[in-house]
Amino acid sequence: MNLFASSPIVTREIAAVVASYLRLGDTVVLAGEMGAGKTQLAQGICTALGVTDPVTSPTFNLVHSYAGNDATVYHADLYRLKNTDEIADLALEEFSQQGGIVLIEWGDVGDDIIGEHLEIRISLGEEDEARDIEIRAVGKRWELRWPRLVSATKSFASVDAEWDDL
């Protein structure tokens, strides 16, 4: 589905709605170019999950972990990696398997390794602060929640998408 955020505040609102549909063991891939707002999305999701520590980009540490209300949130960034082996080395699947919630910036390059996930792709909109946000589910894990997530984010649906429906 395609959503539109007119400002960073709206981006965070969308992140919060997505967060409310997350379950323990979920993986969320955050995709988009440098400066598009992937960390912004991660911050929005973390805050909504009850993380109170400041959420910073894990580019250099590769993975940060935060205590949320019900889950440990793992925030990873693949930007610095060169080989798929290095992605596997992070064993992100083990974090989700033990009931954590895993957010992976630049995770779209590791689709085969990462397994079932929700992908949020953010890109620069026509205006300075605006962003286009595209969300898709990979795998069956989201099958049941997907329609509910779609209706919950309806107010953010991009105008283009509405035209598509007609």
Place this chain on the structure above:
Amino acid sequence: MKILGIDTSSEQVSVAVGDDESISASFQLASDRRHVESLIPAIELLLRNIGISIHELSAIAVDLGPGLFTGMRVGITTALTLANIAELPLIGSDSLQVLAHGVERVALQELDDAEIVVPILDARRNQVYWSMHRIDHSSSGALEEIREPRVGDVEELIEDLLDRSQRSVVLGTGAVKYIESLIEIPDLALIGERSGVRNFAFNAHLPHASTLVSLAAKKYAAGRIEGDPIAPIYLRAPDAEIQWLTR
């Protein structure tokens, strides 16, 4: 001879001290995944109770995987560190071999009329790790590896088993998880099925440090301990360069 065995290749933390004849002490924490927090205190507990120091050990044995990445690394790093401090030789074994040899310790009667033992560990996402071991009935059920550890889809494992078409005993987390598909294969049984054994001395579906110790002790006694590369066995898809499009 006293060997310390460290097995953290699964979610459990398993530590044992012993030789090729017997196990003096063992510690097992099931499904905890607190490898970092539990491992060193467990080793201390065992050594203290046996009344020996780490310097009195002959060697350290460690499970190299395949298995849980985080667990493997804790075990291997700890083994390397302790071996370095106490100047002890390290003996590595792969987790499937440890699992397979566990049969001898939990239910020897399972081997009576079987031809191969097939340890299978769950590798997640419909994949499994497996190897195969022929049972040498002429030398009291000794196991000989005939298929090296590999990773693949469950379908590949099934094909592999059908190709071989031998009476087999399967065990391990992967065997349990996919038993409904595996049981369709002729002459295949999950460990415990043929003998009716239900209560094993320890979880027969995970590698255990006491088996690791006895395997390592045999190697040590035979002088086969040099040159084992001590590094995790990941067994994963071939490495490739990441295709960066937008970075």
